[in-house]
Each structure stands twice: as C-alpha cells, then as structure tokens.
Amino acid sequence: MGEEKRNGSAKTYGNGSFAAGSIGDWATFIIKSLRLLETLPLLVAVAVGVYSVLTWPGGPQSQYVLFYALLGAGFVLSVVYAARGKNWTLLALALGCSLLGLGSLGYTAHNGEVPVEIAVQGAQPLNGSQADALTLVMSAPAAEDVRDRLRIALKISDDDPNTATCLHKTTATLKAITPGVAPGEIRIAADSVVDFDLGGQRGAVSVAFVLHTEPNCVMRLSQVKGTLHNS
Amino acid sequence: MFGAVAALAVLAAGCTSPEPTMFDAGKKVRVGAKGDQPGTSNEPHDGEFDGFDITVAREVLARVGVENPLFSGVLSKNRAAALRKGDIDLVAATFSITEQRMRPVEKGGEGLDFVGPYASTPQGILVRAADKDRYRNLSDLDGRLVCVWKGTTSEKELSKPAYKQIRLHEEEDAAYCVKALQAGDVDAVSTDQLILYGFMEAEKPALAVVPGIAFGATNDYGIAMARTPEHRKDCEKLRDALKKYVSGNEWDRDFQNNLPRVPLAARNEARPTTAEIDAVSCRDHPANASLD
Numbered sequence: 001m002g003e004e005k006r007n008g009s010a011k012t013y014g015n016g017s018f019a020a021g022s023i024g025d026w027a028t029f030i031i032k033s034l035r036l037l038e039t040l041p042l043l044v045a046v047a048v049g050v051y052s053v054l055t056w057p058g059g060p061q062s063q064y065v066l067f068y069a070l071l072g073a074g075f076v077l078s079v080v081y082a083a084r085g086k087n088w089t090l091l092a093l094a095l096g097c098s099l100l101g102l103g104s105l106g107y108t109a110h111n112g113e114v115p116v117e118i119a120v121q122g123a124q125p126l127n128g129s130q131a132d133a134l135t136l137v138m139s140a141p142a143a144e145d146v147r148d149r150l151r152i153a154l155k156i157s158d159d160d161p162n163t164a165t166c167l168h169k170t171t172a173t174l175k176a177i178t179p180g181v182a183p184g185e186i187r188i189a190a191d192s193v194v195d196f197d198l199g200g201q202r203g204a205v206s207v208a209f210v211l212h213t214e215p216n217c218v219m220r221l222s223q224v225k226g227t228l229h230n231s
Numbered sequence: 232m233f234g235a236v237a238a239l240a241v242l243a244a245g246c247t248s249p250e251p252t253m254f255d256a257g258k259k260v261r262v263g264a265k266g267d268q269p270g271t272s273n274e275p276h277d278g279e280f281d282g283f284d285i286t287v288a289r290e291v292l293a294r295v296g297v298e299n300p301l302f303s304g305v306l307s308k309n310r311a312a313a314l315r316k317g318d319i320d321l322v323a324a325t326f327s328i329t330e331q332r333m334r335p336v337e338k339g340g341e342g343l344d345f346v347g348p349y350a351s352t353p354q355g356i357l358v359r360a361a362d363k364d365r366y367r368n369l370s371d372l373d374g375r376l377v378c379v380w381k382g383t384t385s386e387k388e389l390s391k392p393a394y395k396q397i398r399l400h401e402e403e404d405a406a407y408c409v410k411a412l413q414a415g416d417v418d419a420v421s422t423d424q425l426i427l428y429g430f431m432e433a434e435k436p437a438l439a440v441v442p443g444i445a446f447g448a449t450n451d452y453g454i455a456m457a458r459t460p461e462h463r464k465d466c467e468k469l470r471d472a473l474k475k476y477v478s479g480n481e482w483d484r485d486f487q488n489n490l491p492r493v494p495l496a497a498r499n500e501a502r503p504t505t506a507e508i509d510a511v512s513c514r515d516h517p518a519n520a521s522l523d
Contacts (some may be wrong), residue, residue: 161331163384164448167517168510189519216353216448 038085041078041094045071048102057109057144059227064112067104074098111230114145118152118226120209125159125220128166128213135177138226140203147228149197150181150205155223156190166217167191177206253320253456253465260297262288263305263319267406270429270490272324274304282429283489287349287473288323288454290481294472295465307382307404311341314457325426327384327450328511335458335515344462346469346512347453348503349477350486354385354447355424357431359412360439366419367443372397375418378408385421388447405430413437423450425501428493435492442494451503451511458515466513473512474505 048071074097081090122134138150156172158165167190175185180199188194198205213219253260264285266274272284280302292300300321305313310322311332328347334340356377358366365371373396379386380402389397400417402408408420409430419441420427427440454469456462476482486498493501510518 158330160387161334162329163387164327164450165330165333165511165517166448167330168507168520171520171522187522189522190517191519214449216446218448 037091038082041074041091041098042082044095045075045078045098048074048098048105051102052105055109057105057112057114059108059113059115063108064105067101067108070097070101070104074101109144111147114141114147114228116141116145116150116226116228118224120221120224122209125218126211126213128170128211128215128217128219133211134209134221136174136207136209136224138205141228145228146202147198148200148230149195149228151193151195151227151229152207153193153223153225153227154188154191154209154221156211157220157222159218159220163218166213166219170211170213170217170219172212172221173208173210175208175210177208178204181205181207252461252468254292254295254297254468260292260300260321261319262292262300262302263310263313263322263324264288264302265307265324266304267404268325268426268429269433271426273429274302278302281489283350283425283486284323284325284452286485286489287476287482288321290476290485291346291349291454291469291472294475295468310455311343314343314455315341317457320456322455325423325450325452326455328453330517332455333511333515333517342458343455344458344466344513345453345455346466346473346508348451348507348511349453349473349482350425350501351449351451351503352423352425352497352501353445353449354388354421355427356441356444357409357412357420357427357438358418358441359415360436362418363439363441366441369394369397369444369446372419374398376400376416377419377421378402378411378417379421380404380408383422384447384450385423389421409434409438424497425490425493428490428497432490432492440492445497449500451507453511463513470508470512474508477503477508478505 052067052071074094077090077094077097081087081094084090116138119137119139120134121137124134126134136152154172156167156170158167170190171187173185173187174194176182176196178201180201182197182199186194196205196207209221211219264274264280265272266280268282270282272280272282274280285302288300303319305319305322305324307324310324310326313319314322328345332341332343333345334342336342356366356372376398377389378400379389386399386401388394389399400411402411405422405426408417411417412420413434424440424445431438431440456466482502486493486501506521
C-alpha cells in the first residue's frame with residue numbers, strides 16, 4: 001500500500017485504500033440518516049395523527065381514550081427522542097406508542113360504537129285509552145358500521161308537561177319485527193335503554209313500540225337514540 | 232398535605248351544629264292554602280282554614296314535630312313564586328304534581344319538590360241538583376254552557392276539538408263559577424271532581440256532581456316546597472310521614488270527614504299508594520314505573 005502527499009491532498013492506492021471524498025459522502029449520509037432517525041418517530045406520530053383525522057370513525061369520544069393516550073405518549077416521546085437522540089429504548093417506545101395508537105384506532109373503527117338514526121313511524125302523541133303503536137326503524141348501516149348489537153335509549157314524556165304527570169304510570173312494549181333480533185319482546189319503563197342482539201342481521205332493523213299507560217294519559221315518545229356496537 | 236387539610240375540614244364540619252331545617256323547634260312553618268274551595272282548601276273565617284288539604288298538611292307536619300303550622304291564602308297563579316321567594320314554606324292547595332313543576336329552574340321548570348300524591352282525581356261536572364238526571368255522559372253537555380277557570384285541566388280538556396259542541400264560559404275562579412251555576416247563568420261547572428264534591432256538600436242540596444262523568448287527566452295533589460338542598464331533607468321527612476299517614480286508617484277518616492259526598496269507588500281511586508308517593512315525591516323528575 002503506497003501513499004502520496006501533494007499540496008496538502010492525500011490519495012491512497014491499493015487494497016483497503018480509501019479516498020477522502022468517499023469518507024465525506026459516507027459521513028454526510030450517516031449524519032443525514034441519523035437525523036432522519038431522530039425525527040422518524042415524530043414523523044410517524046404526525047402521520048398517525050393526520051391519518052386519524054382523515055379517516056375518523058366517529059362515535060362517542062370515550063371509546064378513543066386509549067388512542068389519544070397512546071398517540072399523545074408517542075408524540076411526547078418522539079419530541080424527547082429528537083432532542084436527546086441515540087436512545088434506542090426511547091426510539092422503540094416512541095414508535096411503539098404511535099403504532100399501537102394506530103392499531104387502537106383501527107380496532108375502534110371496526111368494533112367501536114356507531115351512532116345510528118332511528119326513524120319513528122306513526123302518529124304522536126299516544127293516547128292511553130288506545131293501544132297506540134309506533135314503529136322504530138334503523139336503516140341498513142354502511143358495511144364498515146355493521147355491528148353485532150343495537151342499543152336503543154328511549155324517553156317517553158308527558159305530551160303536555162303542564163298537565164298531571166303520567167311518567168310513573170307508563171310503560172311500553174318493544175317487539176322486534178325483524179327476524180333474528182333478540183329479545184323478541186321486552187317491557188320497558190318511560191326512561192330506558194334496551195340492548196338488542198342483532199343475530200347477524202346486517203340490514204335494516206324494525207321494532208314495534210306499544211304504549212301502556214292510564215286511559216286519560218297522553219304521552220309522547222320524545223327521544224330515541226340508537227347505537228350499534230359489538231361489546 | 233391536601234389530604235390532611237381535607238380531613239380537618241371534614242372533622243370541622245362534623246363538629247359544627249346540624250344544618251337548620253324547616254322543622255326546627257321554635258320555627259313557624261308557613262303553609263299557603265286556598266280559601267274558596269270547601270272540602271279541600273277553604274277559609275270560612277279569617278285565618279281559619281279547613282278541608283282535606285289542610286288536614287293532610289296538619290297531620291303530616293305533626294308527624295315531623297310541627298304542631299301549629301301557620302296557614303295563609305295564596306292565589307293559584309302565585310303559588311310557585313311565593314315558595315321560591317320564601318314568602319311561604321309549603322303549599323297545600325289542590326296543587327297538581329306535573330313534570331314541568333318538578334323540573335329544575337335551570338332546565339326551564341318551576342323547581343318545586345312535591346310530597347305526594349295525597350289524593351288523586353279526574354275531572355268532573357257539577358250541575359244544579361234538579362238537572363242531575365239530564366246528564367249521563369259528556370255528550371249530554373253538547374250545546375250547554377259549562378263554566379271553567381283558566382289554566383285548569385278541565386279548561387284544557389274541554390277546549391279539545393272532541394268537545395267542540397260544549398260551550399265554555401270562563402271565570403276567574405271556582406267561587407264565581409259556582410255562583411254563576413246557582414244563578415242559572417251557566418248549565419254546569421267543570422274542574423277536579425274532588426273539588427266539585429266539596430262544593431256539592433257545602434251547597435247541599437242545591438248542587439250535585441254527575442257521578443257517571445269523569446274525564447281528562449287524573450290530577451295528583453301534592454304538598455309543594457321550593458327545592459333547595461336543605462329542603463330536600465325536609466321533603467324526605469314529610470314524604471316518609473305521608474307514607475305512614477296513608478298506610479293507616481287516618482287517611483280514610485280524614486277524607487270521609489272532609490269530603491263525605493265522594494262515593495266509595497271515587498274515594499278508592501283518590502287514595503294514593505306508597506309506591507306512587509315514592510315515584511313523585513322529592514324528585515327532579517318522576518321515577519320510572521315498576522316493571523314487576
């Protein structure tokens with residue numbers, strides 16, 4: 001292996017020799033790579049955040065607590081890692097939190113609660129002297145919103161809140177019209193939540209609502225909230 | 232540090248005297264009542280009140296240690312405001328329990344707590360005794376002039392299209408309607424059936440309740456108070472006292488003494504159950520019906 005030195009420049013020859021220019025390129029590459037590595041977890045956390053905004057599945061915020069916690073932790077750890085650098089544990093934790101957050105979001109999107117519109121068909125108010133009935137109809141949900149169960153929260157009110165209250169004398173029967181939905185029939189009070197097993201039903205679901213109250217009571221089904229869920 | 236301070240605060244609170252209540256010894260409990268409804272809530276002489284509402288209020292208050300409540304007249308339209316302003320402590324004046332009255336003020340309601348029901352009644356028809364046999368159901372009143380007063384359940388019910396053949400005459404209160412009936416200016420008076428039975432007894436033998444006509448929503452009467460945290464405890468004491476009162480023979484005795492003309496079937500319908508009392512007493516909203 002020979003070596004020449006001219007005008008301050010150096011060249012190497014033979015096996016194992018290297019050029020200073022190559023060293024510079026490699027060094028730049030390594031430094032750039034290290035910087036990329038420093039910001040990578042932050043980029044991943046931001047990417048997960050942007051993806052979640054663009055594909056937000058909806059539903060109650062409470063079901064996203066784990067996602068928020070993981071993404072928040074991933075973001076904070078990413079910033080700490082970018083500042084300190086070269087801490088493999090921190091890198092793994094930062095990436096792990098962001099990616100687990102992404103996983104949590106995906107799980108919630110496929111299994112989380114989905115609010116659904118329940119249409120109330122029939123004339124209101126409901127008179128206690130007749131066996132007045134309504135039909136509650138949930139339209140077929142989109143494919144990604146299909147779930148195993150349908151929870152319905154109902155509120156029956158006095159038609160005129162200024163007249164004598166009948167709420168404590170009022171019940172209703174819910175009867176599933178759609179085959180396979182269980183329970184097939186259930187008695188509820190004026191302010192109730194009922195959870196139906198849809199029995200694999202993926203389309204529209206209909207439930208009959210029959211009011212039971214005293215003959216002179218005039219009532220109204222004032223609130224119906226539907227939620228599809230798997231739990 | 233904070234835990235220690237909190238523990239001290241709790242201890243200090245425990246050492247102070249109990250919160251004052253409406254029923255503390257020496258306090259005068261002021262009860263708003265009506266003065267023009269014989270049998271239910273009446274003031275035959277200045278400062279002297281009688282009727283079933285008055286009796287129930289006295290009985291229930293006696294059970295929480297209040298022996299001589301101070302009754303005073305209150306107009307129907309002023310009942311809720313007088314309670315909230317603190318002019319009176321309770322109202323016992325054929326005051327119907329409604330969801331709107333129970334609802335908290337911040338939710339658009341009147342923010343009242345009720346102890347009740349202590350009696351329930353449908354709407355009825357009072358006529359001159361000589362005409363009683365003319366009427367068997369509401370359609371017999373088609374074309375007749377019926378006196379009601381504004382804001383009552385009867386006024387709302389008879390204003391419905393189903394009763395458009397009945398002509399309504401509006402007066403300021405019950406007494407005016409009864410005078411108009413006696414004078415022959417109207418054919419009938421309509422309001423809560425229990426109130427009408429009270430007039431029937433007071434004006435016997437001139438007036439009579441038509442026994443076969445009961446209609447409209449059943450009004451449940453309650454003793455009302457303004458809702459505050461300390462009043463809620465008072466309310467619960469009164470509720471428990473009322474439950475004991477209706478569970479014994481006293482309710483029947485007092486009902487019979489004050490409203491002797493009410494037939495047995497109507498009296499049985501008027502009598503509350505303890506479950507009904509639990510469902511609407513001392514609550515912001517009526518409880519759900521039992522599904523048993």
